[in-house]
Amino acid sequence: MNSKINESPEEKKNWNKKDITNIMSIKLNIPKSKALEYLNAVVETISEGLIKDKKVTISDFGSFSISPRKAFQGTNPRTGEPLEVTARFIPVFKVGKKLRLSLNPHLGDNDE
Numbered sequence: 001m002n003s004k005i006n007e008s009p010e011e012k013k014n015w016n017k018k019d020i021t022n023i024m025s026i027k028l029n030i031p032k033s034k035a036l037e038y039l040n041a042v043v044e045t046i047s048e049g050l051i052k053d054k055k056v057t058i059s060d061f062g063s064f065s066i067s068p069r070k071a072f073q074g075t076n077p078r079t080g081e082p083l084e085v086t087a088r089f090i091p092v093f094k095v096g097k098k099l100r101l102s103l104n105p106h107l108g109d110n111d112e
Contacts, residue, residue: 060098
């Protein structure tokens with residue numbers, strides 16, 4: 001039997017949406033269904049902002065934006081045939097100062 005099935009989110013290396021919902025439910029003392037509703041609303045709102053070409057900033061956490069990528073000539077890795085990779089937009093996340101310093105306390109306030 002897989003022992004990781006009953007692992008708490010804090011014991012897991014990677015968190016998914018269900019884990020985040022469970023943690024929010026406990027921290028906010030709300031039902032899991034309500035936590036999922038809140039999480040979905042946040043993700044949907046960030047997505048809507050990006051689709052409207054907005055920069056979305058959450059203070060102390062970071063900012064989400066989109067970055068254009070030009071079309072280019074690529075190669076199919078299976079066949080070696082050339083192929084055109086179309087222009088596209090990719091989402092970008094830039095970590096905020098407070099989170100960056102929390103992850104790297106040894107850097108102090110000198111890291112910009």
